[in-house]
Structures are given as structure tokens and as C-alpha cells.
Amino acid sequence: MATPADHAATLESLRPVALARLVEIRGSLDHALARVTEAEAREHFDAVLRHTQAYVATWDWRLHRSFLQSYIALRAGDGMSSDDVIHVLVAVGDVVIDLVRNQLGGKPIVHELVVALAKVNAHTVRGVIDLVAEELERRRAQRDQLLRGGAP
Amino acid sequence: MSAGGRPAAQPGVRVHGATHVGSVREANEDAMIVDPAHGLYAVFDGMGGAMAGDVASQKARDVVKEYVRARRSQMEPRAMIDAALNAASAAVHAEALSRRDRRGMGTTAVVALVLDPRRMLVGHVGDSRAYLLREGRLTQLTRDHTVVAELLAQNAISPEEAEVHAYRSVLSRNLGARPETRVDIAEIALQRGDRVLLCSDGLYGFTSTEAIQQLLGSTDAPEQVAKDLIEAALRGGGGDNVTVVVIEAGVATVPRTTQLVRTTGSISWWARRERFFEAARAAGLATNPICAVLSPGEAVEIVAGNFVEALFHDLEKATTVNVWTYAENLAHGWLDRGGGWAPLRLLLDILHHSCTQVVADVRRDDAELALIVEAAVTRELTVCEMAVGGVLGERLRAIEAELVKLYGERQAASEARRVDTGKPFLDQPTMPFLRKEATSEAASPEVRPVLDAALRAAMQRERDPAVHDLLTRLHGLACEAAPTAAVTVAARDLFGVRALEERAIAPLFDALDRARRALIGAIHSSQGGAATPVQVAALRQLALAAHRLAASISGLVVEAAQPGSDKLREAVKQTSALRGQVGKNEARLAELERKFATVYDPMAGKLVDPGSSWGGSR
Numbered sequence: 001m002a003t004p005a006d007h008a009a010t011l012e013s014l015r016p017v018a019l020a021r022l023v024e025i026r027g028s029l030d031h032a033l034a035r036v037t038e039a040e041a042r043e044h045f046d047a048v049l050r051h052t053q054a055y056v057a058t059w060d061w062r063l064h065r066s067f068l069q070s071y072i073a074l075r076a077g078d079g080m081s082s083d084d085v086i087h088v089l090v091a092v093g094d095v096v097i098d099l100v101r102n103q104l105g106g107k108p109i110v111h112e113l114v115v116a117l118a119k120v121n122a123h124t125v126r127g128v129i130d131l132v133a134e135e136l137e138r139r140r141a142q143r144d145q146l147l148r149g150g151a152p
Numbered sequence: 153m154s155a156g157g158r159p160a161a162q163p164g165v166r167v168h169g170a171t172h173v174g175s176v177r178e179a180n181e182d183a184m185i186v187d188p189a190h191g192l193y194a195v196f197d198g199m200g201g202a203m204a205g206d207v208a209s210q211k212a213r214d215v216v217k218e219y220v221r222a223r224r225s226q227m228e229p230r231a232m233i234d235a236a237l238n239a240a241s242a243a244v245h246a247e248a249l250s251r252r253d254r255r256g257m258g259t260t261a262v263v264a265l266v267l268d269p270r271r272m273l274v275g276h277v278g279d280s281r282a283y284l285l286r287e288g289r290l291t292q293l294t295r296d297h298t299v300v301a302e303l304l305a306q307n308a309i310s311p312e313e314a315e316v317h318a319y320r321s322v323l324s325r326n327l328g329a330r331p332e333t334r335v336d337i338a339e340i341a342l343q344r345g346d347r348v349l350l351c352s353d354g355l356y357g358f359t360s361t362e363a364i365q366q367l368l369g370s371t372d373a374p375e376q377v378a379k380d381l382i383e384a385a386l387r388g389g390g391g392d393n394v395t396v397v398v399i400e401a402g403v404a405t406v407p408r409t410t411q412l413v414r415t416t417g418s419i420s421w422w423a424r425r426e427r428f429f430e431a432a433r434a435a436g437l438a439t440n441p442i443c444a445v446l447s448p449g450e451a452v453e454i455v456a457g458n459f460v461e462a463l464f465h466d467l468e469k470a471t472t473v474n475v476w477t478y479a480e481n482l483a484h485g486w487l488d489r490g491g492g493w494a495p496l497r498l499l500l501d502i503l504h505h506s507c508t509q510v511v512a513d514v515r516r517d518d519a520e521l522a523l524i525v526e527a528a529v530t531r532e533l534t535v536c537e538m539a540v541g542g543v544l545g546e547r548l549r550a551i552e553a554e555l556v557k558l559y560g561e562r563q564a565a566s567e568a569r570r571v572d573t574g575k576p577f578l579d580q581p582t583m584p585f586l587r588k589e590a591t592s593e594a595a596s597p598e599v600r601p602v603l604d605a606a607l608r609a610a611m612q613r614e615r616d617p618a619v620h621d622l623l624t625r626l627h628g629l630a631c632e633a634a635p636t637a638a639v640t641v642a643a644r645d646l647f648g649v650r651a652l653e654e655r656a657i658a659p660l661f662d663a664l665d666r667a668r669r670a671l672i673g674a675i676h677s678s679q680g681g682a683a684t685p686v687q688v689a690a691l692r693q694l695a696l697a698a699h700r701l702a703a704s705i706s707g708l709v710v711e712a713a714q715p716g717s718d719k720l721r722e723a724v725k726q727t728s729a730l731r732g733q734v735g736k737n738e739a740r741l742a743e744l745e746r747k748f749a750t751v752y753d754p755m756a757g758k759l760v761d762p763g764s765s766w767g768g769s770r
Contacts, residue, residue, distance in 0.1 A: 021288075027657050028362060031706040035658045079702065083545040086538055098369075102288045105345070111523035118530035125537040126500075132544045133493040139551045146558045 002109050007116050008057035010109055011096070015049050017103060018096050022049075025095070030088050032078035048092055056116050061123070068127040082132045086125055093121040165266055167193060168374035169397035172382045174354055175390030181205030182352050182395040183213040183259075191266035192220050193397045195280050197352040199326070200257025204248070208259040211247055212240035212327050216263060229265055230337055233275040237261055237327060237335045241277075244328030258328030262294060262350050269401050272348065275337040278326045281356060283364065284340060285347040290365035293338065293348075297325035342401040347374075351381070354394030358385045374398040417525045418467035420518075424510045425460045431509035432456040435502040441495040442486055450744060455482075459503055463532050475532050477727050479539035487543065500540065504533055560692060594633040595693050602690040603630055606674035614670050618659065622646070622667035629697035630671075630690075643704035660705065668698040 002010075011018075022045040027034035033041045051067050054060075075085050097117045104110045169186040173179065181198035183206070194216060198209030219236035227235070240261065248254045260278025267273065274282045279296040295301060299319040303309045314320065325333055340348070347368050356364065359381070367380045378398045385394040429452045438448035443455055462478040479500075486496055507529050515522035595603055607627040611620060625642050628634070634642075646660060675690050 025362060031657070031661065031702075035661050079699070081545060082548065083542055084706075086541050090534065090538065098288060111520065111527070115523055115527045115530065118527045118534070122504075122530050122534040122537065125534050125541060129537055129541040129544055130497065132541060132548060133497070136544060136548050136551065137493070139548065139555065143551060143555055143558065146555070146562070 002112055004057050004059065004116075006109065007113050008053045010100075010104070010113060011049070011053045011056060014096070014099055014103060015046075015053070018049055018099050019045055021095055021099060022092060029091050029095075030080075030084075032075070032080060045092065048089070049096070052093070052096070052117075052120055055120055055123075064123060065127050065131075068124065069131060072128065072131060082128060082135075086128050089124050089128070090121050093117055093124070165191070165269055166374050166400040167397065168378045169193070169195075169395070170378040170382050171393070171395040172354075172386065172390070174393050175386055177393055179206055180393045181209055182354070182393040183209040184350075184395050184397055185213055185217050185263075186397060187217065187221075190220055190224050192217070192224075192263070193266070193350060193399055194261060194263040195350045195352055195395045195397055196259045196261050196327075197278065197280050197354075197393070197395070198257070198259040199323075200248075200254065204254040204257035205259070207247065207254060208244045208257040208328050211244050212237075212259045212261055215240040215243045216261070220265070229267060229273055230339070233263055233265055233273055233337055234335045237263065237275060237277060238332050241327040241329075241333040242331040245331045248328055258323075258326040260297075260323065260352070261327055264348060264350055264397075264399060266399065266401070270342050272340045272342055272399075272401070273337060274340060274348075275335050277333050277335055278323050279321075280350070280352050283349040283351070283368070285349070285365065285368045286343060287345075288365075288369050290361060290368065293340065294336070297323055297336075299324050344401075346401045347377075348399040348401065349381075350397040350399070352393060352395045354390075354392035355381060355385045355396055358388035358391055358394070360388075368398070374400050416521060417528055418464055420514050420521065420525060421467055421510065421529070422460075422464045424513055425464075427513050428460050428506045428510050429456050431506035432502055435505050437499070437502050440499050440502065442482075442491065442499055446744065454744060455499070456503075456506070463507075463529065466532055466535075467528055474727055475536045476539045479536040480543060483540045483543040487547065493544075496540070500536065503536070507533060556692075560689075595631045596689065598686050599690045599693060600631055602675060602686055603627055603671075603693065606671045606690070606694075609674035609677075610667070610670035613674070614666065616663065616666070618663040619666050619670070622663050623670065626664075626667050626671060626694065626697050626701065629701060630693040634697075634700075639700045639704045640707070643701055643707070646701075646705065661702070664698065664702060664705070668694065 019042055022029070023038055023041050026041045026045070033044060036044075048071075051064075055064050055067075071089075072082060072085050075088075080088070097114055100110060100113050100117065104113070165188070167186055167188055169184045171180060171182050171184055183196040183198065185192055185194040187193070194213065196209035196212050198205030198207070198212075200208055216236045216239075219239050220232060223232055223235075240259075244258060248257045260276075260280040262274070262276040262278075262280040262282050264282060265273045265275075274293050276282065276294045277297060279298055279301075280294075281296070282293040284291045284293050295305070299322045300309070300314045300317045302324050303317075304311065304314045309317065327333055342348075349364070349368055363384050364381065367377055367384060370377060370380070372380070378396050381396045381398070382394055432455075433448065433452060437443060437456060438446070438451040440451075443451035446454065459475070459478055462475045466474045482499070483496060511522055511526045511529060514525050604627075607623060610623050614620060614623065625646070629639060629642065632638075671694055672691060675687055675694070
């Protein structure tokens with residue numbers, strides 16, 4: 001049974017390939033990243049992959065939630081809705097899962113790592129929708145206040 | 153669509169072929185060979201019009217098939233393919249000379265001869281192609297025999313010139329133009345898990361390379377992959393006959409992960425459903441506010457039972473109710489009744505926790521299977537959360553639109569009272585959430601002239617035809633109460649169906665930005681000083697139109713790039729239709745829903761009259 005650190009190390013070894021693949025298909029994953037230079041897109045995906053590795057190594061939920069919060073805010077500036085953010089992050093996770101299956105096929109760590117990455121995806125979606133639910137509550141309060149004639 | 157495929161006689165090789173007339177042509181001039189017994193596979197694309205094209209392709213198919221069958225064990229394979237294709241060329245040529253209405257007919261050919269699970273020969277003439285998918289990467293094995301491809305290979309023209317060259321579809325070689333032809337043959341060393349695709353130009357002409365790579369790289373069986381490729385070409389316009397043959401070499405002797413999940417995994421899940429119910433009961437499912445008026449038994453039967461069944465169907469890839477629909481119905485049903493987020497979150501967590509218990513039980517019996525089942529079930533839980541996320545996102549966008557309206561009214565009232573807040577108009581306070589679901593209103597009679605004047609000014613300022621096109625469309629969408637369908641049609645026109653490449657997408661978004669900025673600039677400069685309420689309203693109309701258009705284009709990009717998401721939508725649609733047929737539990741559910749709706753309102757916290765429906769009836 002491999003440890004979380006082993007998983008992170010394996011992901012680190014796959015990071016160059018994953019980055020190349022993500023940059024290659026960025027137009028399909030993310031319309032905003034389709035418009036930036038390859039270097040910028042690489043930097044963006046690299047940040048996501050490095051965070052994924054850190055999360056797989058530590059499973060620190062607070063760290064993950066904090067990352068998601070910043071990421072949603074950052075991407076809102078690109079015109080990305082919460083649904084878009086969910087789909088992009090899950091798609092990035094799926095690409096890495098595919099790479100793990102294709103590149104490490106047959107190695108004992110594959111199934112474990114696939115499970116770990118599937119969990120990262122599940123936690124990511126959970127985190128984002130929790131944040132959306134909180135945002136929804138805030139907006140409702142804002143609307144109610146506006147309707148009552150108060151300052152938003 | 154017709155298909156050809158049967159169990160491969162060669163061990164370790166799985167094959168399937170399919171062909172479709174397309175959406176435009178009246179006749180199918182393609183032909184194919186799927187002959188596992190001799191390891192022979194081929195695609196032919198006939199040409200010549202007036203029914204001669206299909207005569208040519210079928211003639212060539214018959215000749216090649218017979219030639220190889222008769223000499224498979226006698227000739228050296230490479231020489232045999234060369235001779236078979238030359239024999240086909242001679243036969244088609246002779247047929248063309250024999251009748252006036254068949255003059256000039258011919259056909260392309262791409263032939264694969266699988267020598268053993270590790271070696272394959274590929275021969276071709278014309279522009280039908282062979283691709284190899286290895287470790288997720290797609291490589292074109294053949295070089296088109298077109299005039300333009302030959303010029304390009306000689307560096308006589310640039311790749312840019314090649315794309316728009318008038319002769320880009322003109323073949324430099326085919327079977328039938330002359331009695332003999334030059335055949336390009338290559339030997340491919342196959343690796344375990346490789347997939348080879350033979351196809352006519354009806355596939356790659358109407359489907360992006362990326363989509364082909366994605367579909368060919370899926371874990372589905374060749375039958376499903378062939379079907380998906382044909383569907384992708386039809387979605388891309390289906391402007392030509394389309395034929396594909398998918399050959400999978402070096403098939404593993406142990407079942408693939410997806411097969412395991414579909415069979416052993418789903419059975420294992422279903423067999424432990426009682427364990428799931430037990431875990432859900434222990435985690436407090438029955439006391440969750442969503443289930444508060446159901447008896448404990450009913451809560452398990454409906455809420456947990458439906459989830460277990462949906463997940464089972466998803467694991468075995470059935471097309472009945474799935475977890476996406478389950479979660480969507482649950483979220484809609486609860487939130488529509490004014491229910492809060494916390495009970496829904498709690499219920500999702502109970503489902504998650506109960507899944508974990510089932511996986512732990514599987515692990516005790518079979519650790520390896522447990523890992524595979526856990527990955528699949530975790531994926532399903534992700535889907536479940538994504539569905540709920542969609543429902544929440546939809547509500548967030550609705551409330552954002554409401555807020556924009558409220559702010560707008562307040563600002564207009566403030567302007568009317570000539571109160572200068574000193575704050576400039578911002579066109580992005582809540583735009584990220586409006587997207588294409590937002591409804592638009594037609595520009596008012598006061599705003600319309602401002603938009604018209606802005607269009608005229610922007611048209612004079614911008615010279616780029618692409619920006620001109622976008623200026624006109626943006627102006628139209630900003631002026632009219634365009635329904636979502638109209639925005640999608642506009643986006644589809646702009647995006648095109650065959651342009652899924654960086655170089656096509658990025659300039660489109662750049663042009664959209666330029667058009668938007670030009671119109672905004674024109675509106676701002678139409679009157680100096682602070683913006684008037686009419687200008688503000690015009691800017692708002694414009695920002696909404698630009699955002700809806702950008703969202704629609706993004707949607708099309710994603711749709712074109714991810715046929716998987718199309719499949720998901722299609723599955724959701726089918727599920728929705730099939731829900732009506734499920735039936736057998738409907739009477740029971742209706743009774744419980746009625747009881748649920750008539751007894752207790754969680755928001756009011758009291759007994760109430762019949763109200764909205766709950767759960768799976770959306």
C-alpha cells in the first residue's frame with residue numbers, strides 16, 4: 001500500500017506530461033485560457049497541478065477550500081461561472097486520471113492513485129458547491145435588503 | 153447506419169466497422185471490409201457521381217477481398233496488398249471504360265492487414281486515412297494523396313496556402329484513374345492497447361482531430377467507439393458519407409477496468425444494498441429534515457433506495473434513472489419548497505458515508521476490486537455533487553439577474569433625481585453569473601437610437617470584416633428580445649462547425665472583445681461628460697448581449713470538444729423520457745408524495761394543504 005507521499009511523488013513525475021497535455025487541449029477545457037499564451041496557460045495549470053499534489057499528500061481540507069475560494073474569485077474575473085469552474089477542475093482531474101491509467105498501466109500504484117484523484121475531484125466539487133451555496137445565501141440577503149429599500 | 157463486425161478470429165484483436173450515408177448525400181459511396189478471419193480491414197471512398205462512385209468503391213472492395221482471401225497464405229503480405237490494390241485499380245478502370253456514364257469514376261482505399269497482434273501493414277491510395285492511437289496520443293499513419301498535400305511535401309506551398317488552396321480536395325492518386333497505381337505501404341509495430349482507425353474523409357472532414365483522439369481513446373469497446381465517431385461526424389454537419397473501422401490490437405486477457413465495473417463491480421454494489429441502507433439509517437437518514445415526514449422505512453425505501461438503484465444503473469451503464477437525475481430532482485424538489493442548504497448538504501454526506509461503508513465491505517472480500525469500485529463510486533458521487541452544483545448555479549444566476557435589475561432601477565431613479573453618485577457605470581458587477589440562461593428584453597425606444605448611432609460610429613472605426621460581423625450581431629442582440637435559441641444560432645454561425653482549433657477560437661473571442669469595446673466607446677463618446685440614464689441602459693443592453701454571445705460560443709466550443717458531455721446530456725434527456733415508463737413504483741411514490749406534501753411544510757414548520765411535488769417527479 002503506497003503512502004500519500006508516494007502518490008504525490010508519482011504525480012510529480014507525471015506533471016510535465018500532464019502539463020503538456022493540458023496546454024495542448026486548453027481550448028477545449030477553458031475558453032479563457034484558450035486566449036492566453038502557452039506560457040501563461042502552462043503557469044495556470046501548473047498551479048492547479050501543484051495544488052492537487054499538495055492536497056493528495058496532505059488531505060488538508062482547509063487548504064483545499066482556501067484554494068477553491070481563491071480560484072473561483074480569480075476565474076470570475078475571466079467570466080467563468082461556478083459551473084464552469086467545477087467543469088474545468090473536474091476536467092483537469094480527469095485528464096490526470098487518464099494519464100495515470102495510460103502512463104502507469106500495470107503498476108500496482110495505479111488503482112490507488114486513480115481512487116485518490118477521484119476523491120480530489122469529489123472534494124473539489126463539494127467545496128465549490130458549498131461556496132456557491134454560501135454565496136447564494138449572501139445574495140438572497142442582499143436582494144431582500146434592496147427590496148426593503150436599504151443599502152445593499 | 154450500417155455496421156460490420158463480428159468476433160475476431162485473430163486472438164487479441166477486436167474490430168468493428170460502421171458506415172453512414174451522412175446528412176447531405178443521398179447515396180453512400182463508401183464501402184468497407186471487416187474480415188477478422190483473414191485479418192483484413194479496409195475503407196473505400198468512391199467518386200464519380202451519377203451512382204458511379206458506389207460502383208467504384210464496391211468493385212474495389214470485392215476485388216481486394218477476393219484477392220487477399222485467395223492468396224493470404226501464399227504471398228508475401230506487402231506484395232499482396234500492393235498487388236490487390238493494383239488489381240482493384242485495373243478492375244475499376246476497366247469498368248469505367250465499359251460504360252459512358254461511369255467514365256472517370258474511381259475510389260480511394262486504405263487497407264490494414266493484421267499479421268499478428270503485434271504487426272500490421274497499412275496500404276493506401278487517395279485521402280482515406282489510417283490513424284494510430286497509442287497511450288492516448290493520435291498519430292496519422294497515412295499521408296493524403298492530394299495535389300495540395302504533394303505540393304506541401306515539396307515545400308511548393310505553405311501550410312496556410314494549403315488550407316485555402318482551390319485543389320485541396322483533388323486527389324493525386326486513386327484506384328480507377330489508370331489500370332495501375334502507386335500504393336504506399338507501411339508496417340506498424342503494434343503495442344498492447346493500441347487502436348487503429350481507418351476512415352473516409354467524411355469523418356475527419358467534419359470532426360476535429362481532438363474529438364477523434366478523445367473518442368478513440370475511450371475505454372469503450374470498438375462497437376461503441378465506431379458508433380460515437382459516426383455520431384460526432386453527423387453532429388459536425390455530416391456533409392459526406394462517413395465510414396470508420398476501429399481495430400484494437402493486443403487486447404488484454406484480463407478484463408478492462410470499465411468492464412469490471414460494469415459486471416463484477418455493479419453486481420457487488422447491488423448485492424450490498426442492504427449494507428448501504430443500514431449505514432444510511434445509522435447515519436440518521438430518517439431524521440434528516442428532507443425526510444422528516446416519512447417513516448424511517450419509507451425514507452430508506454425512497455431516498456436511499458432510489459439512490460442505490462440509480463448508482464447501480466450508472467455502474468452497469470444502463471440508460472435508466474441515473475444519479476445525475478436523482479440529485480437534480482432531490483435538489484430541485486427540496487429547494488423549490490424553500491428548503492435550506494444545510495439539510496441537503498447533510499443528506500448528500502449521508503449518501504457519501506454509506507457508499508464508503510459498502511466499499512469497505514467489498515474491500516474485505518476483494519481488495520483489488522474494492523479499489524476499482526471505489527474509483528467508480530467516487531466518480532458517481534462527484535456527478536451527484538455536480539448536478540446539485542448546477543441547480544445551485546442556476547439559482548445564483550437567477551438571483552444575480554434580479555439584483556442587476558434592482559440595481560438598475562435604483563440607478564435610474566437616482567439619475568432621474570440628478571443625484572450624481574460619482575461612481576462610473578461598471579458592466580461587470582454580476583455578469584459572470586448571467587450566462588446564456590438570462591432572459592433579455594428589447595431595447596426601449598429611447599435606448600435604440602443610442603445603440604444605432606453607436607453601431608454606425610463603430611462600423612466606421614473598425615475595418616476588420618470579422619469585427620464588422622460581430623458588431624452587427626451584438627447590435628441586433630442588444631436591440632431585440634433575443635431568446636436563448638437566437639443567441640445560440642448566432643454563436644453557431646460565428647463559430648462554424650469545423651473550426652475547433654486555437655487559431656479559430658482565440659481570434660473569435662478577440663473580435664468579440666473588439667466589437668464590444670468599439671460599441672462601448674461609441675456610446676461613451678456620443679455625449680461628453682457623465683453618462684446619461686439612457687446611455688447607461690444602452691451599455692447594460694450591450695454588456696448582456698456580449699456576455700450571452702460569449703457564453704454561447706463557449707458552450708459550443710465545449711460541446712464540440714467534448715462529445716462526452718453531449719452523450720451525458722443525451723443520456724439525461726433519454727432518462728427523462730424513460731422516467732415516464734418506469735411506472736411500477738409510480739403509484740407508490742405518488743401516494744407518498746401526496747402524504748409528504750399534505751402533511752408537513754418544512755419552512756412553515758406545520759401541517760399544510762397540498763402543495764408542490766417532491767422528489768422524482770420533475
